[in-house]
Amino acid sequence: MRRVLVARLDSMGDVLVSGPAVRAVAAAAEVVLLAGPQGAAAARLLPGVAEVRVLAAPWITPTDRPVDGALVAEVARTVAETGVQEAVVLTSFHQSPLPLALLLRLAGVRRITGASVDAAGGLLDVRLIPGEDLPEELPEPLRALRIAAAAGFVLPEGDDARLAAELPERPLAAGIDPYVVVHPGAAVPARAYPAERCAEVVELLADRGHRVLVTGGPDERALTARVAGAAGIDLGGVLALAELGAVLRDADVVIVGNTGPAHLAAAAGTPVVSLFAPVVPAERWAPWGVPVELLGDQEAACRGSRARVCPIAGHPCLASVSPEAVVEAADRLVGAAA
Incomplete structure (x- = not known):
């Protein structure tokens, strides 16, 4: 070949x-x-x-x-x-x-x-x-x-064109099913939901009876600890990418901004609450092939700017999304999958 x-x-x-x-x-x-x-x-x-x-x-x-x-x-x-x-x-x-x-x-x-x-x-x-x-x-x-x-290459018959990833078993989170994942970080600051709002989301989810895992990379440990607080389980800096994918795969829903783990969740087949800043178009970059609740003002002044740091005071495209709206979106996805 x-x-x-x-x-x-x-x-x-x-x-x-x-x-x-x-x-x-x-x-x-x-x-x-x-x-x-x-x-x-x-x-x-x-x-x-x-x-x-x-x-x-x-x-x-x-x-x-x-x-x-x-x-x-x-x-x-x-x-x-x-x-x-x-x-x-x-x-x-x-x-x-x-x-x-x-x-x-x-x-x-x-x-x-x-x-x-x-x-x-x-x-x-x-x-x-x-x-x-x-x-x-x-x-x-x-x-x-x-x-x-x-180039002459097409998907074979039966391939649904969804994202996919080859992921391992999930030893780290074993025994705490079911759970919801909150991933508060983003590679680009303009695409991140405010940390204090993420912490409120974790508390509200816990109040509604959800177990909540908070994930992030090695450089996001302070963020994940702050967001997890006493109500969530902090996995910041603990998971390699494949292990993160396995944790996302086994979650009921993933709450995440427009960043790599949103696409990893989609590749794992998990519904996503997408806190999406419109600095790039959602029609191009929203999670693909899984149920999605898209939140964020897609008509905000930063629309299409590709800004890495929010150019609008107060980050209104995402800060305007209430934690209650995030939790309600997550519950809708969980309910739809039940």
Whole structure:
């Protein structure tokens, strides 16, 4: 079976929403998934991935790495070692596949597919043009599937195009079923529900009889401890990504902002209360393929700004959502699944 390089060079959530496209390629070829450092752990969870390679791409995510001969040589070495002769470059609407396409072409990759507003010349053999033959408002999983399909890769019959992840058993939370997960952090501050509101959500959920687990990364321990308080169970900094996915899989519902664990919850098949700041469009980035309650003022002044820090005093798009509304949304999802 031939080997095809599928590239998705940004964050964990971006890699997870590319999962259906990866499966489409994997139905006809061995997939070498080229991920960035922030997305590599998620890449290892995707069904259909034969091998994961990591590349810190300075045109995609912030990095101190220069664009120099060492970068060119690294891409060439990856191509030579993996034996790929074809590549599918997956990007979001604001990214370009062309820098990577250039490096892959220099490395000898014969056929490259991507979506580019800019003319690609000889860098892309198959080019989709966003806004013309690639609609602008597609959800990210469908956008990636369109790019894969243009390269000739489609999902096999019976694949529902939902997100998926290969997750382990769940020893850490064993014995406390059922439970709800609150994940208060976000990689981008503008997308985070205020911590004091998260703490109120935990207390209200506990008052209604829910067990509440509060999750977060190693750098979010202070946040998760504050949010869990005396009413929740603090798992901040305890779980590796695969273990987090297993905890999310076995939850009744996950309450989370627009951040990677929202897509991990969707890949685990769990309903999501999505506290969604409109700095990016919900129609593209809301959790895909699971029941979702979308909260947050989607018409707020920050809409479409892609701001990393909220540009509006008081963070009204999310601060306007009451803890009571969050808990009611969670109860609706739990009730619907019962």
